[in-house]
Amino acid sequence: MKGFTARQAAVVGCSADTVEAQAKFKEKYNLNFPLLADTEFEVIEAYGARRMKRFLGKSYLGIVRMTFWIGPDGRIRKVWDKASSKGHADEVLAAVEAE
Numbered sequence: 001m002k003g004f005t006a007r008q009a010a011v012v013g014c015s016a017d018t019v020e021a022q023a024k025f026k027e028k029y030n031l032n033f034p035l036l037a038d039t040e041f042e043v044i045e046a047y048g049a050r051r052m053k054r055f056l057g058k059s060y061l062g063i064v065r066m067t068f069w070i071g072p073d074g075r076i077r078k079v080w081d082k083a084s085s086k087g088h089a090d091e092v093l094a095a096v097e098a099e
Helices: 001-004 021-029 042-046 089-097
Strands: 013-015 036-038 050-055 058-063 069-071 076-080
Touching: 001 089, 021 036, 058 069, 069 089, 076 089
Parallel strands: 013 036
Antiparallel strands: 050 058, 069 076
């Protein structure tokens, strides 16, 4: 997080989980950034992160893990459509630093 802080970049997570579930998740993984609870899917759907997915041959409506880099002007600078938890923060930070 130091690199993001040095670049004055805020990190925010969003999921459909409840505030209570997010608090447990945040504590379990020692996260130091805010998590937004979107139990009504308003933000998730606005950003196109709720889509049809397939698992074991069945289709279902699920949430896709995505990352959006939003600039100080409020415009989306870059979208990572498939965000993996491993190494992804470094990839995002490299893009921010290259700006």
